Amino acid sequence: MLPFKTLIVIDRNSRQPLYLQIANRFVGLIREGVLKPGLLLPSSRVLALQLELHRKTIVAAYEELVSQDWVTAIPRKGIMVASNLPVIRPRSFQTPSSPYGQGPAFSFGSIPTVALSRHETAPPGQLIINDGFPDVREAPLEAWVKESRAIIQSPRYHQLLTYGTPAGSNALRRQLIGYLTNTRGLSITPDNLMVTRGAQMAIYLAAAMLIKKGDYVIVGSPNYFFADLCFEQLGARLLRVPVDEDGIDVEAIEQLCRKHKVRMLYVVPHHHHPTTVTLSAERRMKLLHIIRTYRLAVLEDDYDFDFHYSSAPILPLASGDHGGNVIYVGSFTKSLGLSVRIGFMVAPAAFLAETARLRQLMDLRGDNLSEETLAALLADGTIERHLKKSGRLYHERRDQLAHLLRMKLGNKVQFTEPAGGMAIWVTFDPRFPLSVISGKAAAMGLRITGGEHYFYGTTPANALRFGFASLNHKELNKAVGILEKITVSFAGNSENIKFDTKKDQWKN
Amino acid sequence: MLPFKTLIVIDRNSRQPLYLQIANRFVGLIREGVLKPGLLLPSSRVLALQLELHRKTIVAAYEELVSQDWVTAIPRKGIMVASNLPVIRPRSFQTPSSPYGQGPAFSFGSIPTVALSRHETAPPGQLIINDGFPDVREAPLEAWVKESRAIIQSPRYHQLLTYGTPAGSNALRRQLIGYLTNTRGLSITPDNLMVTRGAQMAIYLAAAMLIKKGDYVIVGSPNYFFADLCFEQLGARLLRVPVDEDGIDVEAIEQLCRKHKVRMLYVVPHHHHPTTVTLSAERRMKLLHIIRTYRLAVLEDDYDFDFHYSSAPILPLASGDHGGNVIYVGSFTKSLGLSVRIGFMVAPAAFLAETARLRQLMDLRGDNLSEETLAALLADGTIERHLKKSGRLYHERRDQLAHLLRMKLGNKVQFTEPAGGMAIWVTFDPRFPLSVISGKAAAMGLRITGGEHYFYGTTPANALRFGFASLNHKELNKAVGILEKITVSFAGNSENIKFDTKKDQWKN
Structure with missing residues (x-):
């Protein structure tokens, strides 16, 4: 035995x-x-x-x-x-x-992807350049947890935490309406507003409601890659329209609308992702005209509204006369730097009611405690104060990074100082390929995320969204210092190469 | 002027x-x-x-x-x-x-729905019978907030909160592997596991990876309605298989597999939703054989594993010899009663890697703070203690409800005491239509959710998932007391009507 x-x-x-x-x-x-x-x-x-x-x-x-x-x-x-x-x-x-070492024997779909790690953490002693994310060290986490605690200790907490609809908490929707009206001039009622998990879920939901296999969708070139992937996953055929220093080319959009039955336009008018350019007032006006004329469904991604330094922000298309054709998407994840992902979608009530059903199938509803917490922090002014405070900080960091890039990298890079946001779009001289720079930088304790992927599907740019918001004075100095060392060590004479701003490329 | x-x-x-x-x-x-x-x-x-x-x-x-x-x-x-x-x-x-009062001028898809409000809050003074949800008054919210605070105050918090992949936090995945191995006998590695927003997101993701328009999907009759809706939204043709007191009819599944090219089987072997029956050992064995034989992709929804009173829980199909064909889905939302929605999916690594990409397009990643908090509470035994404590409480409440139903409603209702879970499936005598009872009950301060919808797409049952977990002794007494009053006030002689357990219906 x-x-x-x-x-x-x-x-x-x-x-x-x-x-x-x-x-x-x-x-x-x-x-x-x-x-x-x-x-x-x-x-x-x-x-x-x-x-x-x-x-x-x-x-x-x-x-x-x-x-x-x-x-x-x-x-x-x-x-x-x-x-x-x-x-x-x-x-x-x-x-x-x-059994999980064997399978699966069944077949399944494949999902388009980019090899990209966005929210990496830096290993100890390593610096990281992200593509434009807040400094989490500045995030109002203490206020967040304190407010959460207050909510669970309130007598009505179990009522707050058990009810819930896929459109989000009523308290948060009320607060958001005030916030969106005051900051963006939106004119909406609660049935125009849904709370989502970050802007990404709002983008996916809206696209899934609109796109059928084979539909044409207009996007910028370059464009936010996760939006491209999302539309392609849903079966869209992408039509790419150039983005220049005045934003997306609206004439090109109109030509495509004449030629094709266009299902949807995805547009980032404010601090375009990735290039950070802002749509000009003239183009905005023209685009609103096109939207009305062609009854064009527009998905407006305004991920970066809350940070503007050089001037007041432009108003979103959603605040304009669009005949109810603009679906407007934004996020608090990007503005607060909390790990909590809360975004929102503004749309005509009939569209939103149907979209809420899809959200319910995907993700019954959001996290009530987080939604109630954000509502309370909007109501007591914490969010407004935080946005002001971090806005001042990021403004300084933008100025510092622009200064450092000019001083230390000079004509090896080209950039236009963005009016706001959390990143500078930096195009590198082609003699300094970002893939090589990234490799050398990693060996020197600097990890670079983003870049190279922005022309997903077409030609890669030798450009980078250099996020400045998450790096303090010392870290920005160190990061640019490393890039300087790397570029100095490169062979070649930079004097003969000039940047052609019209073509947005370097010429010999 | x-x-x-x-x-x-x-x-x-x-x-x-x-x-x-x-x-x-x-x-x-x-x-x-x-x-x-x-x-x-x-x-x-x-x-x-x-x-x-x-x-x-x-x-x-x-x-x-x-x-x-x-x-x-x-x-x-x-x-x-x-x-x-x-x-x-x-x-x-x-x-x-x-503009949001006008639109939209564009067309968009429609989403199947049921008229159902699941997570309603009771207005002050009203009782609510939900379809089986924990008592949020018992949820470990204090421990949750305390642990969240400890995490944000730890020196490594900003590392914890900035990294993240669509598959979920590493710490939580490590803890979950231990938890799933100890409780369910699963044999998995971290690349078999993804953290999701509740089980619903896991169901949607898995279904979206598998189902193409026109595909056959086998479901139980009755079945969890949000799963039905989800599969139909993705274009599936549902094949309905009876569920009796031994669970889903596996012979009928095999016949369908012979006849059709079946894309997927959705199954709830443990406390089936809505009927609470558990798949017998014999059928489980037979089903595993079918799965291997037909290389059938199975979506196993085990939403209710953690609460069992009468006997040890059966092991999930996922722990059996399924050749890597079982996608296993569960949730902490249902077991903890927190407003925080955290679920998980277990699947072969190749499938999961692709699914993580889809999740990224839908919802970049989860909430790191919540995931780290749950990991810490699993590690220090808080979750295990909470599940034991609430399990004892819910066990008492099941016994009390069963007793009350027998005493006060007698032969007007028919039910089998479930081996576990949070609800009793109560079939009402057809002379007492639930739609009428619900209306009368609401007027008497008792709101009933669920029921009537479980035969979505086929014949409605005059049955109800009577959630007992969220009601204390006094509340259960009051709720059944109201139902008693209502049924007593009904005209008609109940003596001539008997329940046919074989046909699961009442006969005159």
Whole structure:
């Protein structure tokens, strides 16, 4: 007989009942292959003697094993390790014999992707340039947790936390209407507003409601890659329209509308992603005209409205005369730097009601505690104060990065200082390919995310969204210093190369 | 001239700069239609005198208005309310002139739905019978907030909160592997596991990866309605298979597999939703055989594993020998009663990697703070203790409800005491239609959610998932007492009607 006294180790101080400890240990032994299928186990009396336990404990353990189908009670023979039940084939933990080491035998769809890690953390001692994300060290996390605590301690908390619709908490929607009216001049009612998990979910939902396989969708070139991927995943054929220093080319949009039945336009008028350019007033006016004329469904992504330094922000298309054709999307994830992802979608009520149903199928509803917390922080002015404070900080950092780029990298890079936001779009001289620079930088303790991917589907740009918001004075200095060292070490004479602003490229 | 002294009200205690207060008030007046397009505004000198402010303040306000395109500076004439920019057409807040009062002019998809409010809150003084949800008064919210606070105060918090992948936090995935192994006997590695927003997102993601328009999907009859809706939304043709007291009919599944090219089987083996029946060991074995034979992709929804009272839980199909064909889905939302929605999906690595990409397009990633908090509470045993404690409580409540139903409703209802979970599936005598009972109950302070919808697409059942977990002793008494009063007031003689357990229906 096997040495059960050794195999079955019992912890009398454990909260777990003895019989369950024994049963669990048996399960382990069966799965590890120590106890083979068909093996007859000792009778409860014999095992009780060996383990110096009451027989009832062993009987209870065996009953547990029987009820879990690990063993079979054979009349007049005893308890046998099950041999015929597929669920209990002996296997060891994390070996190829796990069913999950085999499959799947079924086929499944594939999802377009880019090789990109956006929200990486820097290993200790490493700096990271992200593509434009707030400084999480500045995020109002203390206020957030304090408010959450206040909510759960309030007498009405269980009412707050049990109700909920896929469109989001009523309190937050009320606060958001005030916020969007005051900051963006939107004219909306609660049934025009849905709270989502970040802007990305709003983009996916709107696109999924609109796009059918084969539909034409107009996007900028370059464009926010996750939007491109999302539309392609939903079956769209992308029509790419140039983005220049005045924003997306609206004449080109109109030409496409004349030529094709266009399903949707995706546009980032304010601090375009990735290039940070802002749509000019003239083009905005023209675009609103096109939207009305062609009854064009527009998905307006205004991820970056809350940070503007050089001038007041332009008003979104959603505040203009668009005949109810603009679906407007924004986010607090980007503006607060909290790990909590809360975004929103503004749209005509009939569209939103239908979209809320889709959201319900994808993700029943949001996190009430987070939504109520944000509502309270909007109501008491915490969010407004935080946005002002971090806006001042990021303004300084933008100025500092622009200064450092001019001083240390000079004509090796080209950029236009953005009017706001959290990143500068920096185009590198083609003699300094970003793929090479990234590799060298990583070896020197600087990791660069983003860049190279923005022309997804077409020609990659040798350009980078250099996020300045998350780096303090010292870190910005260090980061640009490393880039300077790398570019200085490159061979070649930079004097003969000039940047052609019209063509947005370098020429020899 | 207009009475600007009256129209422009200034708050000298406001944090907002004076010039911005003035500019914002002007925007309001333009939008309300008080200041009409083309109107010439007073010169900065004149307005400064009127408002008793420094002229520079008025100039700054006008500059702000110009930059926002609300007014136009006309050389040698002055500042005029803009007339030509569509974005600044005067309109008042929340009137039909809002563009969102008009649209949309574009067409969009429609989403299947059921008229059902699941997570309603009871108005003060009202009781609510939900379809099986924990008692939020018992949820470990204090521990949750305390742990969140500890995380944000830890030196590594900003590292924790900035990294992240669509598959979820590494710490939580490590903890979950331990939890799933210990409780469910799963044999998996981290690349078999993704953290989602509740089980619903996991269901949607898996279905979206598998289902193409026209594909056959097998579901139980009745079935969890949000799963049905989700599959139909994705274009599936549903094949319905009966569910009896031993769970889903596996012979019928095999017949369908022979007849059709079946894309997927959705199954809830443990406390089936809605009927709470558990798949028998024999059928489970047979089903695993079918899965392997037909290489059938299975979506196993195990939303209710953590609560079992009468016996040990059965092991999921996912722990059996399924050849890597089972996608296993579960949730902490249902087991903890937190407003935080965290679920998970277990699947073969290749499938999961692709699914993570789709999740990224829908919802970049989860909420790191919540994921880290859950990881910490799993690691320190809080979750295990909470599940034990609430399991004991819900066990008592199940027994109490079963007792009350027998005592007070007698042969007017039919039910089988479930082995676990949070609801009893109660079938009412057809002389007591639930639609009528619900209406009468609401008038008596008892709201009933669920029921009637479970045969979505086929015949409605006169049955209800009577959630007992969220109601304490007094509340259960009161709820069943109200139902008793209602049924007593019904006309008709109940003696002639008997329940046919074989056909699961009442007969005269």
